Amino acid sequence: MLAKIIRLKKLVKSLRNERLFTVPSVLTELLRISRDPLADASDLAQIAERDPTISARLLKTSNSAYYGKANHVPVDNITDAIVRLGFRKSEEVIMSATVCAALVTHRSSAEFSMWELWRHSYAVGICNRMLSTRVFDRPDFDPFLAGLLHDIGIIVENQFFYDDGFFRATEARHTNESLLTEEEERFIGLTHEEIGEAVARDWNIPEHIVAVIGHHHKMEEVNPRLRHLLHCTRVSEWICFILKLGYCDFSQPHADELIQSRSFLKLSDADLEVVASGLEEEMKILSGIGWFPYASYRAA
Numbered sequence: 001m002l003a004k005i006i007r008l009k010k011l012v013k014s015l016r017n018e019r020l021f022t023v024p025s026v027l028t029e030l031l032r033i034s035r036d037p038l039a040d041a042s043d044l045a046q047i048a049e050r051d052p053t054i055s056a057r058l059l060k061t062s063n064s065a066y067y068g069k070a071n072h073v074p075v076d077n078i079t080d081a082i083v084r085l086g087f088r089k090s091e092e093v094i095m096s097a098t099v100c101a102a103l104v105t106h107r108s109s110a111e112f113s114m115w116e117l118w119r120h121s122y123a124v125g126i127c128n129r130m131l132s133t134r135v136f137d138r139p140d141f142d143p144f145l146a147g148l149l150h151d152i153g154i155i156v157e158n159q160f161f162y163d164d165g166f167f168r169a170t171e172a173r174h175t176n177e178s179l180l181t182e183e184e185e186r187f188i189g190l191t192h193e194e195i196g197e198a199v200a201r202d203w204n205i206p207e208h209i210v211a212v213i214g215h216h217h218k219m220e221e222v223n224p225r226l227r228h229l230l231h232c233t234r235v236s237e238w239i240c241f242i243l244k245l246g247y248c249d250f251s252q253p254h255a256d257e258l259i260q261s262r263s264f265l266k267l268s269d270a271d272l273e274v275v276a277s278g279l280e281e282e283m284k285i286l287s288g289i290g291w292f293p294y295a296s297y298r299a300a
């Protein structure tokens with residue numbers, strides 16, 4: 001256990017010099033703005049204008065046929081783009097663009113694609129938001145961010161452990177139809193939950209998001225106060241698995257375990273159907289405007 005802690009500390013320290021480290025500063029600012037009742041589009045614009053990748057994505061999304069249909073005048077500045085998209089959608093675009101920009105250095109194989117992990121993470125975020133409006137009302141919890149970031153430990157593994165166990169772990173997960181965390185334990189000696197949790201703590205991000213990052217596979221260890229969000233994320237993972245939306249770090253037997261979370265949330269078949277079709281629709285729209293350009297992964 002002590003050896004694990006030392007490895008995690010070293011890893012967190014190395015990460016402070018990487019591109020991924022832009023994530024916590026944007027995240028902290030977004031969380032501050034979302035809690036400020038006086039915040040408006042210009043506050044979000046200030047964050048977006050600092051980064052050309054974020055600005056470009058906001059403009060592209062707001063000018064897309066779907067979001068621009070009510071007003072055919074093209075938007076050419078960030079504040080107008082945010083007004084057109086709405087506060088919440090703009091927050092999602094900013095945070096997603098920040099995470100996506102951090103994926104510039106990555107390696108992929110037949111069994112793992114970072115771009116498919118990105119598609120999965122985004123889909124779980126959107127699905128969490130859709131599910132949470134049906135099953136719990138906690139404005140202080142951000143289900144989208146929890147979903148978007150839940151597998152962030154895998155991004156770190158891809159960067160730091162590709163040749164030191166990560167590649168073999170993804171191959172073994174596919175061959176053995178196991179959980180990626182089981183294979184990570186064998187080949188790396190650390191799991192993406194442990195790595196993600198250590199990184200998230202170093203970033204000082206809210207406890208409910210840390211809990212989802214660190215416990216979405218072994219949720220029994222979690223503070224009961226946070227169980228709703230965890231169950232919600234697990235149902236979202238299941239929906240994304242069924243709809244084949246990106247890389248999933250588990251196989252069919254584990255999908256069956258995940259869907260047990262629906263009874264905790266008292267979700268009906270009709271609830272699941274409405275959310276799944278809403279999610280598919282939204283992902284189709286975003287794919288259509290180039291959000292997921294490298295979607296070529298062989299689904300598990």
Ligand SMILES: [Fe+2]
Nearest residue numbers: 150151216249
């Ligand atoms: Fe995971």
Ligand SMILES: [Fe+2]
Nearest residue numbers: 150151237249
């Ligand atoms: Fe996941």
